[in-house]
Amino acid sequence: MSTDKKTKNWPLWEIFVRSKNGLEHRHFGSLHAADADMALENARDVYTRRSEGVSIWVVESINITASNPEHNGEMFEPAADKVYRHPTFYELPDEVKHM
Amino acid sequence: MSSKQENIRLHGDKIKYIYGIADNSLILGQRLGELTGHGPTLETDIALTNISLDLFGQVRSYFQYAAQISDGEVTEDDLAFLRTEREYLNVLLVEQPNTDFAFSIGRQFLFDHFHILLMTELQKSKDDTLVAIAKKSIKEVNYHKRFSSDWVKRLGDGTEESKEKMQTAINDLWRFTDELFHTTEADEAMIKAGIGVDVKQLKDTYYKNVSEILEEATLDVPELKYFQKGGKKGIHSEHMGFILSEMQYMQRAYPGAKW
Numbered sequence: 433m434s435t436d437k438k439t440k441n442w443p444l445w446e447i448f449v450r451s452k453n454g455l456e457h458r459h460f461g462s463l464h465a466a467d468a469d470m471a472l473e474n475a476r477d478v479y480t481r482r483s484e485g486v487s488i489w490v491v492e493s494i495n496i497t498a499s500n501p502e503h504n505g506e507m508f509e510p511a512a513d514k515v516y517r518h519p520t521f522y523e524l525p526d527e528v529k530h531m
Numbered sequence: 532m533s534s535k536q537e538n539i540r541l542h543g544d545k546i547k548y549i550y551g552i553a554d555n556s557l558i559l560g561q562r563l564g565e566l567t568g569h570g571p572t573l574e575t576d577i578a579l580t581n582i583s584l585d586l587f588g589q590v591r592s593y594f595q596y597a598a599q600i601s602d603g604e605v606t607e608d609d610l611a612f613l614r615t616e617r618e619y620l621n622v623l624l625v626e627q628p629n630t631d632f633a634f635s636i637g638r639q640f641l642f643d644h645f646h647i648l649l650m651t652e653l654q655k656s657k658d659d660t661l662v663a664i665a666k667k668s669i670k671e672v673n674y675h676k677r678f679s680s681d682w683v684k685r686l687g688d689g690t691e692e693s694k695e696k697m698q699t700a701i702n703d704l705w706r707f708t709d710e711l712f713h714t715t716e717a718d719e720a721m722i723k724a725g726i727g728v729d730v731k732q733l734k735d736t737y738y739k740n741v742s743e744i745l746e747e748a749t750l751d752v753p754e755l756k757y758f759q760k761g762g763k764k765g766i767h768s769e770h771m772g773f774i775l776s777e778m779q780y781m782q783r784a785y786p787g788a789k790w
Contacts, residue, residue: 442572463573474575477574477577478573
């Protein structure tokens, strides 16, 4: 059983749940577990006990590479004034959903 | 004795048979409920109390049915909360305390492997209501079995300390397993009628399944000649009175209370 030596906690896992078939998995939260199997069972009990989901993905948090909030200026702000990148100049047929 | 309580007592073998099944889930559910907010981790806390709620859900179905086939105006709550200790017919195993996490898991593990066999066979009963309850319960019980078996393997095949604790729990609880396969007079009558499950026939499969997991968990399978019994006849261990006084407190202090 692998444990974080410093905190003696089990590693942290990010939980993604698909609420029904056809939709994508969405991030639901995080929890502690010793390994992937335990993370799945814990996620089942913590996040789907009110029938919130039909499928669960678990990813150990350590495997996620996150952008640095200090770099938000260069990363995200340049996109703010480029309204022409939004596909709002097209007419979408009614049949197209989830856009 | 009130006429209401009289009515609870005036029932046939079927009601006693239902108690024999439902009281196991009721008392085990109460034991698991004691762990609410006590972990050992948030995740296992919620998992164990989920199991508790599954069991209470099953108990409700059984008691609603028992109340329905009783003569008088008896409700599911009366059956759950207003019987005396000797009228509860659960096995001794389920009333054993949450000594530590290994004991809670061990008790669950030893019960779940029995429970799944019972539910599988109950689906063949001639009683449609019991068949329906068994069909609904079996998915839940399958998950309970998976959860407790996984934990037995984790703790058994874990650290030196976890292995020792798991082995101690299994050794201590083993003496309560034989009673799972005893039958009362009411049980025998129900088996004869094609309604009840002959649990005696489940014994070999049970010990085989349980031993397989224990071996996988690198734990020793205890060898015992003498087992404890009594719960099925209403003769309980010293723990039962404490469980009931806590469980029945609200209904006794505020009869008929609802929320």
